Structures are given as C-alpha cells and as structure tokens.
Amino acid sequence: MSLVSLTDVVKTFGETVAVDSATFSIDRGEVVGFLGPNGAGKTTTMRLLTQYLEPDGGTITIDGLSVEDHPVELRRRIGYLPETNPLYRDMLAGEYITFMGRLRGMGADEIRARTDDVVAQTGIEAVYYRPINQLSKGYRQRVGLAQAILSQPEILILDEPTEGLDPNQRVEIRSLIRDVGTDRTVLLSTHVMQEVRKTCSRVVIINEGRIVADGSVDELVAGQGGVRVMVELEAPADAAGHALTELPSVARADALEADAGGRARFAVEGSSGQDPRPDISKLAAARDWPLWELHLAQASLEDLFHRLTAEHGGPAAEAADEAPAAMPDEASEAAGEVEE
Ligand SMILES: Nc1ncnc2c1ncn2[C@@H]1O[C@H](COP(=O)(O)OP(=O)(O)O)[C@@H](O)[C@H]1O
Ligand SMILES: [Mg+2]
Numbered sequence: 001m002s003l004v005s006l007t008d009v010v011k012t013f014g015e016t017v018a019v020d021s022a023t024f025s026i027d028r029g030e031v032v033g034f035l036g037p038n039g040a041g042k043t044t045t046m047r048l049l050t051q052y053l054e055p056d057g058g059t060i061t062i063d064g065l066s067v068e069d070h071p072v073e074l075r076r077r078i079g080y081l082p083e084t085n086p087l088y089r090d091m092l093a094g095e096y097i098t099f100m101g102r103l104r105g106m107g108a109d110e111i112r113a114r115t116d117d118v119v120a121q122t123g124i125e126a127v128y129y130r131p132i133n134q135l136s137k138g139y140r141q142r143v144g145l146a147q148a149i150l151s152q153p154e155i156l157i158l159d160e161p162t163e164g165l166d167p168n169q170r171v172e173i174r175s176l177i178r179d180v181g182t183d184r185t186v187l188l189s190t191h192v193m194q195e196v197r198k199t200c201s202r203v204v205i206i207n208e209g210r211i212v213a214d215g216s217v218d219e220l221v222a223g224q225g226g227v228r229v230m231v232e233l234e235a236p237a238d239a240a241g242h243a244l245t246e247l248p249s250v251a252r253a254d255a256l257e258a259d260a261g262g263r264a265r266f267a268v269e270g271s272s273g274q275d276p277r278p279d280i281s282k283l284a285a286a287r288d289w290p291l292w293e294l295h296l297a298q299a300s301l302e303d304l305f306h307r308l309t310a311e312h313g314g315p316a317a318e319a320a321d322e323a324p325a326a327m328p329d330e331a332s333e334a335a336g337e338v339e340e
Pocket of ligand 2: 043044159160
C-alpha cells in the first residue's frame with residue numbers, strides 16, 4: 001500500500017481549477033519530484049496534503065488513513081517546508097521552530113528535546129537567536145527544514161526548497177535535503193528540471209492542475225522515443241539537413257543555430273531505437289563534409305517537460321529555456337545556475 005495517495009483530488013478558487021482531478025501516490029521511502037511550471041498547482045496540492053486547504057472533491061490518504069478523518073494524528077507525521085513564510089519573519093529563528101512545533105501538537109518538553117538535534121542537523125547554531133528577516137535565503141531555508149523535521153515526521157513536503165537561492169546555496173540545500181530525506185518519504189516541488197535529476201527517484205509532472213506524467217526519470221526519458229545526437233558539419237545547412245533526414249537510422253533532424261564558424265548544427269533523433277551515429281559519420285566521409293562534432297545528447301527530461309507543459313507558452317517556455325535540450329547535463333546545469 002502506498003504511504004501517500006491522492007485520488008481524483010479537485011481544488012478550485014472561484015473560476016480557477018487549481019487542481020483538476022489529480023491522482024497519484026507515493027510509496028514509502030520514495031523521493032518524488034513534483035514538477036510543473038508556475039501556476040500549475042504544485043503549492044495548492046501540497047497545501048491539500050498538509051491540510052492547510054481542504055479539497056472540493058476526491059480523497060487524500062496517508063498510510064491508509066483519510067486526511068479528513070484523522071487531521072491531528074496525521075499532522076505530526078508530515079513535515080512541511082512552505083513556499084514562503086512572510087508571516088513569521090519577525091520571529092527569531094529559534095522562536096519560529098518552537099512555534100511550528102506547537103502548531104503540530106508537540107509538547108514543550110518534546111520540542112526542547114528535539115531542538116538541539118534539528119539545529120545541529122541543519123547547521124543553524126549561529127543564527128538561532130537572529131530574526132528570520134535578517135537571514136539569507138539559504139539560512140531561511142535551513143530554518144524551514146529544521147522546523148519541518150522537528151516532529152520526526154516520516155513524510156517531508158518541500159515546496160520549491162531551492163527557489164531564489166544562489167548556486168552555492170542551492171548545492172548546500174540539496175545536500176541537506178538528501179541528508180534529512182534519508183529514511184523518509186519526500187515530495188519536493190520545483191519548476192527546475194535539473195533539481196529532479198539530481199535529487200529524485202521519481203517524477204510527477206503537473207500542468208494546469210492535471211497530472212500529465214508519472215514515472216521514474218529513466219522511464220520518462222526512455223518513453224520519449226529515439227536516441228538523440230548532436231551533429232556539427234562543415235556543409236551547406238540545407239544539403240546537410242536533407243541528407244541527414246534521408247538516412248534510414250534517422251527519424252528527424254532539426255537544424256540548430258549555426259555557430260560562429262558558420263558550420264551547420266543539428267539535433268538528430270534516431271528511428272526506432274537506433275543510434276544513427278555510424279551512418280552520420282559515413283555520410284560525412286562520403287560527402288567530404290568535415291565532421292566537427294557527433295555526440296549523444298542527454299537531457300530529454302527537459303524535452304518531455306517542454307512538450308507536456310509548453311502548449312500555452314508563458315512560464316513553461318521560460319523554464320525550458322533554463323536547460324536547452326541539446327546541452328549536455330553539466331553545461332545545462334551551469335547555464336541554469338548562472339541565469340537564475
Ligand atoms: N488562495 C488562492 N486564491 C485564488 N487562486 C489561487 C490561490 N492559490 C492558488 N491559486 C491559483 O491556483 C493556480 C495554481 O497555483 P499554485 O498551486 O500556487 O501553483 P504553483 O505552485 O504550481 O506555481 C494558479 O492559477 C493560482 O493563481
Ligand atoms: Mg508554488
């Protein structure tokens with residue numbers, strides 16, 4: 001039986017259907033990435049799971065217990081790092097942790113007994129007596145994680161935990177999430193795909209309130225169809241594009257922007273699981289076209305995300321821009337880090 005389970009969950013705000021008949025489940029010990037463009041319904045889904053909102057339809061169960069029927073009991077079993085917490089910025093970090101513990105129904109002794117542990121685990125000793133609004137975003141997220149794990153919850157719900165962090169902070173928070181996520185079940189939302197690849201064993205993609213994909217990163221990438229390769233040829237772009245498309249092992253060849261040297265570049269997809277690289281190198285030799293580059297392209301999770309969420313342009317297109325599909329992982333990571 002799944003630890004967390006949503007069935008046909010609906011939440012509307014006036015005319016807006018924020019969550020539209022969402023069904024998915026999370027098994028014990030999984031780290032699931034909840035991916036979607038801005039406004040897709042991630043935060044609303046998480047607020048439903050953590051009982052800050054009530055669904056208009058459908059059911060949510062934790063460990064087989066309905067959230068509706070067991071609100072108090074289940075609150076302690078879920079740690080929640082909300083997207084933003086403007087309300088509590090005047091509190092000292094330590095006060096905030098205590099306050100959140102009380103909200104979860106913990107007693108004063110239990111809170112005291114746990115505080116040293118979570119403060120050490122999240123590395124916030126130095127800021128414990130400082131107001132939250134004076135902390136860097138990185139430390140604010142650490143404090144947020146500290147309160148989330150205070151009641152030793154088996155489930156962690158983290159809403160865009162690395163949003164707004166600089167590249168170094170992001171690496172630190174990711175590593176902290178890996179630490180606190182050990183032996184726990186984690187649902188982590190993000191609109192940045194690299195996040196998922198680095199942190200999660202499974203991905204659920206949401207768009208306009210609907211779940212549009214659910215599976216392991218590898219499964220989803222494999223379900224994307226053919227092998228993708230990058231080609232750079234010293235050749236007239238039209239002739240090269242035509243010749244590539246003619247190869248039996250090539251399903252399609254998309255022309256990319258030419259580089260500074262004016263060489264023709266293509267993103268090529270192999271047909272029915274074939275790797276078209278041998279054919280491409282033979283073609284280049286036969287036509288006497290110097291072959292400057294020929295390598296496997298990796299990042300098809302970005303392609304999938306783009307395809308599933310970009311129909312309406314806007315935020316999804318922006319998110320996809322962070323990681324051009326043709327870039328190898330490291331390069332796209334670097335590009336994403338710098339641009340954000
Ligand atoms: N409290 C609210 N009142 C009205 N509309 C809301 C509220 N919360 C969210 N929405 C709307 O619901 C949709 C989903 O929002 P949200 O869950 O915050 O998306 P995400 O977290 O994926 O960016 C958006 O269209 C948003 O404007
Ligand atoms: Mg959100």
